[in-house]
Amino acid sequence: MPEAIEFVLLDSSYEIVGKEPVIILWGVTLDGKRIVLLDRRFRPYFYALISRDYEGKAEEVVAAIRRLSMAKSPIIEAKVVSKKYFGRPRKAVKVTTVIPESVREYREAVKKLEGVEDSLEADIRFAMRYLIDKKLYPFTAYRVRAENAGRSPGFRVDSVYTIVEDPEPIADITSIDIPEMRVLAFDIEVYSKRGSPNPSRDPVIIISIKDSKGNEKLLEANNYDDRNVLREFIEYIRSFDPDIIVGYNSNNFDWPYLIERAHRIGVKLDVTRRVGAEPSMSVYGHVSVQGRLNVDLYNYVEEMHEIKVKTLEEVAEYLGVMRKSERVLIEWWRIPDYWDDEKKRPLLKRYALDDVRATYGLAEKILPFAIQLSTVTGVPLDQVGAMGVGFRLEWYLMRAAHDMNELVPNRVKRREESYKGAVVLKPLKGVHENVVVLDFSSMYPNIMIKYNVGPDTIIDDPSECEKYSGCYVAPEVGHMFRRSPSGFFKTVLENLIALRKQVREKMKEFPPDSPEYRIYDERQKALKVLANASYGYMGWVHARWYCKRCAEAVTAWGRNLILSAIEYARKLGLKVIYGDTDSLFVTYDIEKVKKLIEFVEKQLGFEIKIDKVYKRVFFTEAKKRYVGLLEDGRMDIVGFEAVRGDWCELAKEVQEKVAEIILKTGDINRAISYIREVVRKLREGKIPITKLVIWKTLTKRIEEYEHEAPHVTAARRMKEAGYDVAPGDKIGYIIVKGHGSISSRAYPYFMVDSSKVDTEYYIDHQIVPAAMRILSYFGVTEKQLKAASSGHRSLFDFFAAKK
Known part of the structure; x- marks a missing residue:
């Protein structure tokens, strides 16, 4: 029955x-x-x-x-x-x-x-x-x-x-x-003395686990035999029976490694709720664990653009989960040294435990949003994070199409097409104090709603406009869209925005520290993410509802909108320092800013709000490149990051410190002194060699490289020493003293003694260039960074002299 x-x-x-x-x-x-x-x-x-x-x-x-x-x-x-x-x-x-x-x-x-x-x-x-x-x-x-x-x-x-x-x-x-969902976090440590870990040869020596009942466990290999580790891991999962399994970069590393390693040593990775099924790679690059939801938290961190360095320890510190100063830190390539040494092994275990604690802590921060994103899009939790934002929106649109009796278009292969983008002003170079950033709320979705933009509303023949109560005509490009009835995208976006408004109203019924408030808050964030993706989706060549002319029209209206706001700001006497897409940087005169907001909302018909206020912000003449000091003392570094793959850790550290000194103290000399101190320590061998390792990935077999780049030379030397190297391996190398090209002096990091490091290379090609990306704009020369100390000079003196 x-x-x-x-x-x-x-x-x-x-x-x-x-x-x-x-x-x-x-x-x-x-x-x-x-x-x-x-x-x-x-x-x-x-x-x-x-x-x-x-x-x-x-x-x-x-x-x-x-x-x-x-x-x-x-x-x-x-x-x-x-x-x-x-x-x-x-x-x-x-x-x-x-x-x-x-x-x-x-x-x-x-x-x-x-x-x-x-x-x-x-x-x-x-x-x-x-x-x-x-x-x-x-x-x-x-x-x-x-x-x-x-x-x-x-x-x-x-x-x-x-x-x-x-x-x-x-x-x-x-x-x-x-x-209540049962959640299990895990992290693996691998014994690899030959560069990047290889599951065909390198054992899993520790699997650390933390679950939602508060249990923490370290599963350890029998020296270098990892069969027992994998079997205990399987048993733990089947015994605890989690609904959700979380890891950090687990879709790219932990799961593929465990799957291949289990296959190599003859262990069946039977951890699913479907008897006989094993984890397997699935759509969008995620690993499917039948009956359980496998969530890679790194997928969500990738979308947090404010976090520049996305290692587990950096992200955990940024999100307030675990301070780096309060945990054990070991470079992954030094793990074998700690495993081999019985005295160091306890420290490695603490490191593994800190890793899984950080992972579980991130899950507590990220899962509530991920769950709401899954609910809103209708896409299962294990897939929604792994897929790009375009696919998330597309599944939402497909559900809307079904409800509206619309047929879903096929995905068609197309070539990339460019079109004129948003307004990005050339910034006013220099240091500015008390600067407010005004942000147009959901500019592009609101443009799409106001002007009924969509592939189903575009009009080719102007004479047809009469049938639709007229047409909206995009400035510059001239694309026309019918005024009525509402199109597919307008309807979907209005529903999204109305739903988000309802959710936000509902939030107010609960105390901010209540579970109900948190659920509603995470849902409204998920709805906002989808709405904001709508414009980019139309210009994405993989989109089912692709419409280049629609995207082109939206950016044209966007340019017109921000230029109108800029013009009015200048009429008010506000100094416009910078403008980018949907945001304006102006001097923070409270009354004038209020008038500007009123003009945008009443005359232009769009919402604009204060996003952030900088106590001090420094712009170069380059677009999308600035460093700001926020009111709460945090640094906001945009476009200056040492993003090249061949920067060592010390170079990145130096650049961030220079930016902090410049904005917090305004003292150029102090920044110069800091660099000189780093140079001195480097020459005296007081900088840990681990901070000098440069990492680069092999993209093909060594034999296929025509030019001898440093990481290729280092990889050859590894191979000659008996190490296996293959495409996809990360090669860590150090430049040593000697004659010849830089490439010829690149050695694997584990083959180099600190006394052989070419400190002058690191000074000339790493430390000084990283600092000069910022200091050059204040008239500082490379020579000054290496010379004896000069008189005190502030950056305000510098810009005053320039006027």
Whole structure:
């Protein structure tokens, strides 16, 4: 007998059982049981778009499609349906078959039929198609009628059910108690004495674990035999039974390494909830662990542009999870030294434990947002972080299209196309005090809404504008968009923005420290991310709803908007220091800034707000390059970063310190003295050699390099010494004293004694150039950085002398 099951959806997948597809829904009941729900009723389908001149002969097209039916996966239905395609009414044939993989084969055959313009929606994955059609979203509660099949030897869950009727949503996001998710964080340490770790030879010596029940555990290899480590890891996962597994860069390193290593040593990595299945690489480059949600936190950190260095320890410190000064830090390439030395090994264990604690701490910060992003887009948690923002928005648009009876366009291969971008003013060079940054709120989405921009609203013939209550005409480019009715993008964006407004209003009903407030706050952030991605999406050549003219028109309106604001700011007497896309840097005169905001909102019809205030900010004459000191004392460095791959750690450290000295003290001499002190320490051998290692990745086999770059020479020397090197390996090298080219003096870091370091190379090609990226703008020369001390001079004196 069917019973009513109340559950929270985690993920979906499917399998072929007895020549028919079975949808698998992974979930947690509201009383905390892990379950699987099977739906055998759903079938794969796609649409054949009927050519306009064949719409009167649609049944002929249907008959031709039916004749294509194959015994291995017959066409069980072909019927004419009324849809919209780019906003225009169209006829299509919905073609339904049995085996999902056969859809691709039918798609190509159907496209060739007379009267068929194209095959559509054939590339939507079957399990996602189910979620879209049934309006199911991850981390949302549903009630479903299902028959209890009890426990199944094929699934590691409490119960398996067969769905009888479609699930129905129970309530909104905070009116029920979502069962607590079991979360497990892990991190691996690998023994590699030959450069980049290689799973075919290098053992996993430690796996550190921390879970949501507060347990912490270190799994250790038996010296250099790691079979027991992997077996204990498998046992721990199966015993704790996590719903979510988190790591840091785990999709790129930890999981692929464990998968390959387990294969090499003959251990089955049986950690999924589907008996017999092992973790595997899946779409968007994420590792799928069936029945569990594998989340790589690094995917989210990659999008945090304010964090310049994205190592685990740097990110953990930036986000307030763990200070670097309070944890053990060991360079990954020195791990073998600590493992080999019994006295140092305890320190390595503390390092491994600090790593997993930092990872779990990041999960506590990031998972709430990630979960809401998954819920809003409808994309399972393990995929939504790994995919780019364009894909996230696209899945949201695909759900909206289904609800609006719109056919989803195919993804088409296109060449990159350029178009005129945003306004970026040449900055006023120098140091400026008390500067406010004004930011247009969601400028591009609001332009798209105001002017009804979209691929379905664009008008080619001006005479057609009369039919649509007129047209909006983009400045400069002249592209026209109908005034009414609202297009697909305008409707979607209005819904997104209205939903975000509702969520933010709901937030106010709860105390800021309450769980309900936090859920709503994370959801409104997720909605904002999607809305802000809409403009970039239209100009992305991989987009299904690609529209170059739309993106071009939006930037034209954006340029017009910011230039109007700049003109009015100058009329008010505000000094405009810089402008970039949707933000303005002006002197912070409170009353005048208020008038500027009022003008933008009332006369131009767009919202603008104060984003940040700098106590002091320094601009070069270059665009997108400045260093600011915020009111709370934090440094904001944009465009100055030593981003080249061949900078050592010391060079990056020097540049950041110079920027800090310049803005916090205004003392150029102090910055010069700091550099001289670094130079002195370097010459005296007082700088740790680890700060001088330069890392570069081999992109091809050594034999394929025509020119002898330093990292290639170092890699050759590693190979000659018996080390394996391959494309993808990171080569760490040091430049040593001697004659000849720099490349000829590049040696692997572990082969170099500190006395052999060419300190003058590091001074001339690393330290001084990194500092000069900032100091050169104050008239400082390289010679000064190496010379004896001169009289005191501040940067304010410098700019005063320039006037």
